[in-house]
Amino acid sequence: MTEKVTVIRNAAWIVAWDSQTSSHVYRRDGDVAFSNAGIVQVGGHYAGAAGQEIAGAGLMVMPGLVNIHCHSGDEPLAKGLFEDAGTPALWGNALYEFSALLDADTDAQAAAQTVMLGDLMRSGVTTMLDIAANHPRWISTMAQSGLRGYLAPGFRQAQWRVVDSHRLEFDWDDQAGKDRFKEALALVDAVSAHPSGRLHGVVAPAQIETCHPDLIAEAVDAARRRGVRITIHAAQTMAEHEELLRRHGRTAIQHLDAIGVLGPDLILGHCIFADHHSWTRQRTRNDIVRLAQTGTAVAHCPVTFARSGMTLETVGSYQREGVTIGIGTDSYPFNMLEEMRQALICARIAGRSFAEIDTHGIFNAATIGGAEALGRSDIGRLKVGAKADVVLIDVTTPGMQPVHDPLRNLLHCAADRAVKDVFVDGTAVVRNHVVAHLDYDGAVRELQDAQNRMLAKSGGGGTTFQKGARLTLDVKGMTE
Numbered sequence: 001m002t003e004k005v006t007v008i009r010n011a012a013w014i015v016a017w018d019s020q021t022s023s024h025v026y027r028r029d030g031d032v033a034f035s036n037a038g039i040v041q042v043g044g045h046y047a048g049a050a051g052q053e054i055a056g057a058g059l060m061v062m063p064g065l066v067n068i069h070c071h072s073g074d075e076p077l078a079k080g081l082f083e084d085a086g087t088p089a090l091w092g093n094a095l096y097e098f099s100a101l102l103d104a105d106t107d108a109q110a111a112a113q114t115v116m117l118g119d120l121m122r123s124g125v126t127t128m129l130d131i132a133a134n135h136p137r138w139i140s141t142m143a144q145s146g147l148r149g150y151l152a153p154g155f156r157q158a159q160w161r162v163v164d165s166h167r168l169e170f171d172w173d174d175q176a177g178k179d180r181f182k183e184a185l186a187l188v189d190a191v192s193a194h195p196s197g198r199l200h201g202v203v204a205p206a207q208i209e210t211c212h213p214d215l216i217a218e219a220v221d222a223a224r225r226r227g228v229r230i231t232i233h234a235a236q237t238m239a240e241h242e243e244l245l246r247r248h249g250r251t252a253i254q255h256l257d258a259i260g261v262l263g264p265d266l267i268l269g270h271c272i273f274a275d276h277h278s279w280t281r282q283r284t285r286n287d288i289v290r291l292a293q294t295g296t297a298v299a300h301c302p303v304t305f306a307r308s309g310m311t312l313e314t315v316g317s318y319q320r321e322g323v324t325i326g327i328g329t330d331s332y333p334f335n336m337l338e339e340m341r342q343a344l345i346c347a348r349i350a351g352r353s354f355a356e357i358d359t360h361g362i363f364n365a366a367t368i369g370g371a372e373a374l375g376r377s378d379i380g381r382l383k384v385g386a387k388a389d390v391v392l393i394d395v396t397t398p399g400m401q402p403v404h405d406p407l408r409n410l411l412h413c414a415a416d417r418a419v420k421d422v423f424v425d426g427t428a429v430v431r432n433h434v435v436a437h438l439d440y441d442g443a444v445r446e447l448q449d450a451q452n453r454m455l456a457k458s459g460g461g462g463t464t465f466q467k468g469a470r471l472t473l474d475v476k477g478m479t480e
Contacts, residue, residue, distance in 0.1 A: 003035035004051030006426060011056030012395055013406050015063065015363075016042045017381035024063075024363065024381070032061045034388035036426040042382050054421075058396040060406045063382045064126025064389035064424065065336045066370025068150075069231070069269050069299035069328025072113035073132040074104045077451050079332055086308055089166035091238040091279070093308050097162040108450030110137040114443035117145045118435040119334035123416040126389035126424045127370070127379055129299075129328070131204050131231065131269070134187055143196050146429035146437050148389065150374065152202035152231055153187045155180035155219075156210035168239050170210065177215060181205075185222055192228060198425065201228050208234040208252050209243050213259050220261040229265055229374060231299070232256075235287075236270035238279055251275050253287035257294075264295030264324070267373050271298040272305060272312045279310075292322035297373035300365065301330035302342040314347040315365060316357030326370030327362070337415040340366050344411065359408045388426035393418045 014027040030043035033050070040046070082099075086092040104112060113130075120128055129150040132138065142149040157177030158170040188201030203223035205211040211219075216232070223230045235241065235252035248255055253274055256262050271291070275282035291298065300315050312318070318325045329339050340362045347357045371380035378386045395403050399414030410418055422430035429436050 003037045003426075005033050005035045005040060005046075005048060006052045006054065006423070007046050007050040008032040008054050008056045008059065008061050008390075008392065009046075011059050011061045013060035013393075013403075014043055015060065015382060015407065017063075017383040017386070019383060024360065024367070031056070032382065032390065034390060034423070034426050036388065038378075038426075039382060039384055039386050039388050039390075042384060054392070058394060059420070060393040060395050060410075061382065062124075062391050062393060062407075063367050063380055063386075064391050064422065065124045065366045066326060066374065066380050067120060067125045067128040067328055067336055067366075068267055068297070068326040068370045068373050069301055069330055070116065070120070070128055070130055070334065071132055071331060072116045072130050072138075073109060074099075074112065075331040076112040076115050076334070076447060077104055077108060077454065079451075083307060087162060087165055090162070090168060091310070093237050093239065093310075095237060095308075096160045096168055096239065097165060103454065104450065105453070106135050106137070107446060108454070109133075109135040110141055111443040111446035111450060113138065113141050114145075114438050114440060115447055116332075116334045117141070117147060118438055118440040118443070120329065120336060121145070121147060121422050121430050121435060122419055122433065123334070123336040123338070124391045124393075124419050124422065125336045126391070126422060126429075127374070127376075129202060129229075129231065129267070129374070131202075131206075134183070139191060139194065139199065141438070142199060143194060144437055146198075146424050146427055148198045148379070148387070148424055150200045150202050150229065151187070151191045152204035153184040154204045154206040155184045156206035157212055157215060158210040160210070168243065174212065177211065181215065181219060188223075188226070188228060192226070201226075203228060203230045205230075205232045207236075207240070208232055208255065209240045213255075216256075216261060217259050220259075220266070224265065229267060230261070231267040231269060233269040234271060235268065235273045236305075238273055241273040241280060251280075251282065251287055253290055253296075256296075257290055262290065262294040262296045264297070265375065267297045267299050267326075269299050269328070270301060270305070270312070270330075272310065277313050288318060288321050288323060291318075295324060297324040297326065297369075299328040299373070300325055300343060301328040301339065302346045303333070303339055304330040306342060306346055311346040311350050314350045314356055315343055316347050316351060316361060319357070319361060319365070319369075324369060324372050325365055326373045327366040335416055336366065337411060337419075341411050341415065359405070359411050362411065363407055388423060390423040390426075391419060392421040394420045 191201035274287035367380035
């Protein structure tokens, strides 16, 4: 059967892959041809048969973005609730005391996932890794979206508990964690066998401090026998960093190294508080060197942590050390281009230099960095034979004008407003800014209803303005 070829005819700009230099390069006024089987031509004039032609004047054609760390679950439901919340005694982080206060039902989880997927696609994402709890519509919604998806059902043996807003405790149930691990493995196998060919399972011990070392090692061994990726939250907060020092006398990276699980198939979520970070007590640089030596990947998600006043130090430094580093959106707003902008800004502030990293370095992290973390050489780049994961950017939109370097305009100014069409495996998943295969608007309405339901159930009174226009959150009565 002959594959129908789509041709972007005479595109104004093409972000092409140069195999000789292993880098993205600009090409001008050429054709990009692709089908469900992959990319057929990049640049020049395509003379073959075309089933569909799209006028490329006013368009930039670029590879789809690769998001290697995000959460559907309850995350989209937290909008407007916790942005100004934190626990001062836990370094201002809101994660432990506030993140578990909302508990989504099945309908809310499906709506949250739909909104997340729609937002990611409309910001140019074609591949994503979702770490969440399983729900009946998780796999089907992912498949329906048309995205290339890595699903990571999380499991852990301990739950966080904050005592008197100043002390982090852990409630352990080892057997429950092991039972969840078995369930997760079954789901990983089911996802990896999905007939679409676009879905993959990931083994995901949830957090380094909520799983015993033997369970982490067992999980990694099970993943490696299956040939699937592993991801775990590690070095994500100072509370975790201090807890691991108390328990083991080691940083997160040192702890994982001692267990024997570092490697090129492991993605560390966040990896902010390595031994070189200015907030830690170590003041050494051994962790980042070890990450590079072992090929262990890092998922950098700046927006969520910047909201709490913290950042990785820095994405540019990790790249220069040879660490595989990609970009993730973690929680809302699920906007990959805004996440990339924040990554660039945070790096320059933390590095105290405009030269800490440039726009194209961030673009590399969001494309080939993420692809490498997933073990893929066929995504994150426009080259003949790669997957037809293609994003069309409208360079005539005001935020893109005037055009000198369109990637700079996209990241610094226009962001998702300029994303016109998105293709995965040659099939449109976003057409003229509209999500093609999901009921996005219906999911947004359900999300509002779901947030109202959960606030009412928890006893949370929403938000109230107090004297001096200070906004505070009433979470009295909320339980995990």
